[in-house]
Amino acid sequence: MADAHAALSAPPQPGDGPLALIAGGGSLPMAVADAVIARGRRVVLFPIRGWADPARVEKYPHCWLAVAQVDRFLRRARAEGCRDVAFIGTAVRPPFRALRVDWGMFRLLPRVWRMYRGGDDHLLSGVVKVFEDHGFRILGAHEVAPEILVPHGPIGTLVPSERDRADIARGLALLHAIGPYDVGQAAVVAVNHVLAVEAAEGTDGMLARIAELRARGRIPTPAGAGVLIKAPKPGQDRRIDLPTIGPRTVTEAANARLAGIAIVAGQTIVAEPHAVAAAADAAKIFVVGVGQPP
Amino acid sequence: MADAHAALSAPPQPGDGPLALIAGGGSLPMAVADAVIARGRRVVLFPIRGWADPARVEKYPHCWLAVAQVDRFLRRARAEGCRDVAFIGTAVRPPFRALRVDWGMFRLLPRVWRMYRGGDDHLLSGVVKVFEDHGFRILGAHEVAPEILVPHGPIGTLVPSERDRADIARGLALLHAIGPYDVGQAAVVAVNHVLAVEAAEGTDGMLARIAELRARGRIPTPAGAGVLIKAPKPGQDRRIDLPTIGPRTVTEAANARLAGIAIVAGQTIVAEPHAVAAAADAAKIFVVGVGQPP
Numbered sequence: 220m221a222d223a224h225a226a227l228s229a230p231p232q233p234g235d236g237p238l239a240l241i242a243g244g245g246s247l248p249m250a251v252a253d254a255v256i257a258r259g260r261r262v263v264l265f266p267i268r269g270w271a272d273p274a275r276v277e278k279y280p281h282c283w284l285a286v287a288q289v290d291r292f293l294r295r296a297r298a299e300g301c302r303d304v305a306f307i308g309t310a311v312r313p314p315f316r317a318l319r320v321d322w323g324m325f326r327l328l329p330r331v332w333r334m335y336r337g338g339d340d341h342l343l344s345g346v347v348k349v350f351e352d353h354g355f356r357i358l359g360a361h362e363v364a365p366e367i368l369v370p371h372g373p374i375g376t377l378v379p380s381e382r383d384r385a386d387i388a389r390g391l392a393l394l395h396a397i398g399p400y401d402v403g404q405a406a407v408v409a410v411n412h413v414l415a416v417e418a419a420e421g422t423d424g425m426l427a428r429i430a431e432l433r434a435r436g437r438i439p440t441p442a443g444a445g446v447l448i449k450a451p452k453p454g455q456d457r458r459i460d461l462p463t464i465g466p467r468t469v470t471e472a473a474n475a476r477l478a479g480i481a482i483v484a485g486q487t488i489v490a491e492p493h494a495v496a497a498a499a500d501a502a503k504i505f506v507v508g509v510g511q512p513p
Numbered sequence: 514m515a516d517a518h519a520a521l522s523a524p525p526q527p528g529d530g531p532l533a534l535i536a537g538g539g540s541l542p543m544a545v546a547d548a549v550i551a552r553g554r555r556v557v558l559f560p561i562r563g564w565a566d567p568a569r570v571e572k573y574p575h576c577w578l579a580v581a582q583v584d585r586f587l588r589r590a591r592a593e594g595c596r597d598v599a600f601i602g603t604a605v606r607p608p609f610r611a612l613r614v615d616w617g618m619f620r621l622l623p624r625v626w627r628m629y630r631g632g633d634d635h636l637l638s639g640v641v642k643v644f645e646d647h648g649f650r651i652l653g654a655h656e657v658a659p660e661i662l663v664p665h666g667p668i669g670t671l672v673p674s675e676r677d678r679a680d681i682a683r684g685l686a687l688l689h690a691i692g693p694y695d696v697g698q699a700a701v702v703a704v705n706h707v708l709a710v711e712a713a714e715g716t717d718g719m720l721a722r723i724a725e726l727r728a729r730g731r732i733p734t735p736a737g738a739g740v741l742i743k744a745p746k747p748g749q750d751r752r753i754d755l756p757t758i759g760p761r762t763v764t765e766a767a768n769a770r771l772a773g774i775a776i777v778a779g780q781t782i783v784a785e786p787h788a789v790a791a792a793a794d795a796a797k798i799f800v801v802g803v804g805q806p807p
Contacts, residue, residue, distance in 0.1 A: 393694045400687045402707040413696045416710035419726055419733075428722070432713055439713075 237261035239301035243308030254364035369508040375499035390448030398453035409445025429475035442476035465490035473502035484508030531555035533595035537602030548658035663802040669793030684742030692747035703739025723769035736770035759784035767796035778802030
């Protein structure tokens with residue numbers, strides 16, 4: 220295991236063989252795959268059935284997996300010569316009974332059950348451990364394709380006002396305070412009011428709620444005020460779970476009549492930067508990469 | 514003002530003249546009015562138009578108010594000989610433009626506008642200050658009718674399991690952590706997962722969300738696990754804003770397929786204790802008054 224640890228701390232090299240990219244939902248897995256391929260490295264996609272989009276998977280070498288098909292992954296990834304694995308894309312946490320259990324998974328059941336009793340962080344770090352125990356190295360999107368991370372400053376034309384910046388600071392502090400409880404990665408703050416805190420409903424669900432409460436006159440602050448703030452949870456494993464935004468997040472923030480979106484620079488993935496900038500300009504909202512408070 | 518402060522710290526006496534009870538929505542204002550009347554004190558209801566239920570108001574001496582009709586209240590409360598005021602019931606925070614502004618309010622506008630820029634706590638403590646400046650004493654429901662506070666221990670037959678007690682402890686700690694951000698007073702925790710944190714949507718909205726996410730298979734924990742935890746915000750003025758539960762809360766928690774409800778004993782109002790106990794037993798969930806963590 221000493222060797223494995225040394226390998227873990229070494230920066231990944233393009234010469235390390237193909238990257239096994241376990242793909243959940245959304246466009247992000249393909250954005251990462253394209254960036255890795257552009258860097259000259261081969262990618263083998265392992266799309267998860269029910270989460271990944273079959274139409275988008277076609278153009279890459281791929282091997283479908285059901286959730287929790289551990290043995291199938293190990294066999295195929297080894298046959299392809301992969302040593303590095305990245306988990307990319309949205310993953311709906313499945314009900315325990317819906318897991319397709321193969322023999323590799325069966326042996327892991329007691330451990331997985333213990334993970335299930337913890338929050339997401341426990342579950343994901345447990346998954347990482349399983350793959351590491353089989354000799355794989357887990358890499359984050361920020362390691363295999365750093366160009367997809369949000370830079371400091373505005374994406375698009377608009378910038379936050381002084382009031383927006385105060386809302387951003389309050390949102391970041393709130394997310395920091397709830398970090399130990401493994402809640403969510405996002406909140407909406409408007410003119411110093413916390414309008415919403417994300418938990419099981421996800422960012423989309425939270426923004427839809429703001430739009431709906433506003434339609435019912437339940438939001439005290441005016442339309443056009445308020446910021447969606449997203450930040451990684453303190454202590455989360457950034458190899459497997461970085462906050463992500465895309466053009467759809469921009470559309471939903473605009474539907475909720477917010478002033479803009481703030482995400483932590485260098486620690487948030489932007490799936491399609493040009494599309495995000497265009498969507499932000501079209502919706503007349505800002506999208507800005509900010510520093511995390513000390 | 515020294516006298517006013519001395520009066521504030523003295524316990525209210527039944528001989529202090531009639532109680533002016535400014536009534537928002539729900540059954541709670543009437544429960545408090547009945548308890549105060551049973552103690553031998555006269556009550557004058559000041560129901561707020563659009564919030565209070567006209568049918569329920571009829572049996573009490575009453576004077577309708579629009580939101581922010583300060584002068585009308587001051588005139589009528591003085592004419593009735595009231596010195597003590599209690600604000601009871603749900604208040605939907607109105608959009609600023611919907612406030613009915615009379616002359617008394619007009620003079621206060623700059624101050625109210627400043628309050629509006631803060632969270633609810635600022636708004637409510639500002640309102641208290643306005644009434645105190647006019648010589649009124651603000652009393653909480655827990656002072657005029659302490660029998661409506663939640664006692665320690667179960668209300669109804671069922672009690673929390675060991676797992677439920679762990680969820681309760683986690684929920685109380687989370688609510689304590691978000692207290693400084695003036696968010697909400699409630700969260701849902703199931704098998705150590707934080708499923709929801711209440712903000713602008715209110716407790717009803719949060720419980721409806723859990724029920725809906727569960728119907729869509731988005732809740733990872735099994736039905737019958739999970740607790741609604743409600744606690745006062747740290748530092749909030751308990752005279753004007755204590756968490757409240759009633760039979761409807763029980764029904765909604767049952768619809769969300771939770772195991773039960775935990776509220777802080779001595780710091781939560783239960784509008785109709787017998788109806789709450791009956792609803793809890795019928796829905797087979799627990800409702801328990803707990804101590805707040807140190």
